[in-house]
Amino acid sequence: MKPSLAVAAGLLFSWPLAVAAQPVTGPYVGAGAGINLFHDTTTRGFRIHDDDIGFVGLGSLGWGFGNGIRAEVEGNYRESEIDRITGPTGRVGSSGYIRNYGVMGNALFDFDLSSFGIRPDGFMPYIGVGAGYAWTDIKNARLNIGGGGYRLDDSDGNFAYQAILGAAWGLGGAIPGLSVTSEVRYFSTLNPTLRLDRNPGATGAGVPGSLKPDNDNLSVLLGVRYALLAPRPAPAAVAAPVAPPSPSANARTYLVFFDWNRADLTSRAREIIGEAAQNARRASPTRIEVAGHADRSGTPQYNQRLSQRRAEVVASELVARGISREEIGVTAFGESRPLVPTADGVREQQNRRVEIVLR
Numbered sequence: 535m536k537p538s539l540a541v542a543a544g545l546l547f548s549w550p551l552a553v554a555a556q557p558v559t560g561p562y563v564g565a566g567a568g569i570n571l572f573h574d575t576t577t578r579g580f581r582i583h584d585d586d587i588g589f590v591g592l593g594s595l596g597w598g599f600g601n602g603i604r605a606e607v608e609g610n611y612r613e614s615e616i617d618r619i620t621g622p623t624g625r626v627g628s629s630g631y632i633r634n635y636g637v638m639g640n641a642l643f644d645f646d647l648s649s650f651g652i653r654p655d656g657f658m659p660y661i662g663v664g665a666g667y668a669w670t671d672i673k674n675a676r677l678n679i680g681g682g683g684y685r686l687d688d689s690d691g692n693f694a695y696q697a698i699l700g701a702a703w704g705l706g707g708a709i710p711g712l713s714v715t716s717e718v719r720y721f722s723t724l725n726p727t728l729r730l731d732r733n734p735g736a737t738g739a740g741v742p743g744s745l746k747p748d749n750d751n752l753s754v755l756l757g758v759r760y761a762l763l764a765p766r767p768a769p770a771a772v773a774a775p776v777a778p779p780s781p782s783a784n785a786r787t788y789l790v791f792f793d794w795n796r797a798d799l800t801s802r803a804r805e806i807i808g809e810a811a812q813n814a815r816r817a818s819p820t821r822i823e824v825a826g827h828a829d830r831s832g833t834p835q836y837n838q839r840l841s842q843r844r845a846e847v848v849a850s851e852l853v854a855r856g857i858s859r860e861e862i863g864v865t866a867f868g869e870s871r872p873l874v875p876t877a878d879g880v881r882e883q884q885n886r887r888v889e890i891v892l893r
Contacts (some may be wrong), residue, residue, distance in 0.1 A: 558598030566757025588614030630675030636668025647763035668694035683733035690726035711761035811855035
């Protein structure tokens, strides 16, 4: 029996949570493979049954726009074995294969769940739709109808469409830009017209010259996706106090730098925060300011959220180091206050920072 859509969705989200997704900006390539379930179809009095699990494979080339939207071109292939064919008089055939292959254009949207406490570089679900052109090919289907032998061995191309539900999981930064993906896809085409040829010999009465079967498929895939422009790990953060941004002679500023599009702390960043916390306990400042920043490689809206996440993770680390949360003021400036002015879209490591100011 075929799994239901709910079971397929369960397979999609049962991938281990120990890995982390990497958001896509710029060009990427992807590939996936898995199981395909072809829905039984009735056409002109005949029913094609497929009780077995088929195969699906695909490859894609796409572009991420940095705001959650992606566009891609996909090539795909599906194959299912025909279990039996029944007609008005019962079983009339039991062989053959159903194959689909084509090219699709897809539009996808990645969900930023940071407002729910889920980091974009953690679990990242996405949805998508696609349209294109695909060929339906039935091979080696033999039928015996009314004493006459027939062969269904034809292909036809039609408009194709699909819906995609997926999730991406990265590899914890071990390979920058590489993510594991898991997906459920509904794929279909307009009804193909497939010629029904008669073998030499007797002719069955009332046999149509062609069949127009439905073509509904449910696929479950595991795959990989690689962002071609993913940056290498950033240089180690700098711990030395820098010139204070305010006129107060007693203010001390510490800078914590981040990798591109990331809000997690490196071991060096934790050392910097530990030094700031130690000095805060010793000097008893009247105020501790934590301000997050981002470079200009994403949209202003995304960078504002990213700088907020960076500031929050630094504030949480200060609290873990013994600083009361009530003593910390957290602000986020997005890309509006760069240390190094750059053009829009430029990745600048010094602008991906959080400033800790002890006043």
